[in-house]
Amino acid sequence: MNHHASSDGRVRRGLERRERILEAAVRRFAHQGYDATRIVDVARDAGMTDAGLIHHFPTKLDLFMAVIQRREELFTPIGERELKTVADMIVAFNSGVRSATKEPDYVRFRAMLSGASVLDNHPATDHLAKRLVEAVDFLVPYIERGIATGELLPGLEPRSIVLQMLALNDGIRAQWALLPELIDYADALEEATSVFYRQISGREPGGSGNAIG
Secondary structure, three states: OOHHHHHHHHHHHHHHHHHHHHHHHHHHHHHHHHHHOOHHHHHHHHOOOHHHHHHHOOOHHHHHHHHHHHHHHHOOOHHHOOOOOHHHHHHHHHHHHHHHOOOHHHHHHHHHHHHHOOOOOOOOHHHHHHHHHHHHHHHHHHHHHHHHHOOOOOOOOHHHHHHHHHHHHHHHHHHHHHOOOOOOHHHHHHHHHHHHHHHHHOEOOOOOOOEOO
């Protein structure tokens, strides 16, 4: 018997079981939240025993944080792209959201996190607060550069602009999670950020560089 092939097979089966667990877990967490989700239910949904799940994720918190990590992997980081303008940054931001909507359970999961994280002692609170600080620190220089180059209107407060843009995303995502049959998350965000860009730049989005008026 080829021991290498046998080992590869075990690794592959282990990864496949792990993926089944994460798929089952994100659905449970997205619809029920952290406290109401039970390991026994996730295991049943994934087609395995409690012991089989615990082999991969020893605690519910381990599983929850693994789902958070997977969700972040699905969202294409803006930092991986070369962006020269605020318009480019907004296009990349919208593109990342559109890509993420291909996994609607993870989008709903993220909407659930935004609401639940304000509760006392929620396991996602510290993580999301850290991610918000990182996002603001990363995006502020784009706004500062846009003001300096004349792409954006003078007198804007960069941190406030970034927070407003992030709030647009949080709000539309929450609306989609409530009424997904009525709202196209990616389209609504793209329209909202286009309006927002006009307000902060006096220009049409899309790189034309032409001022409105």
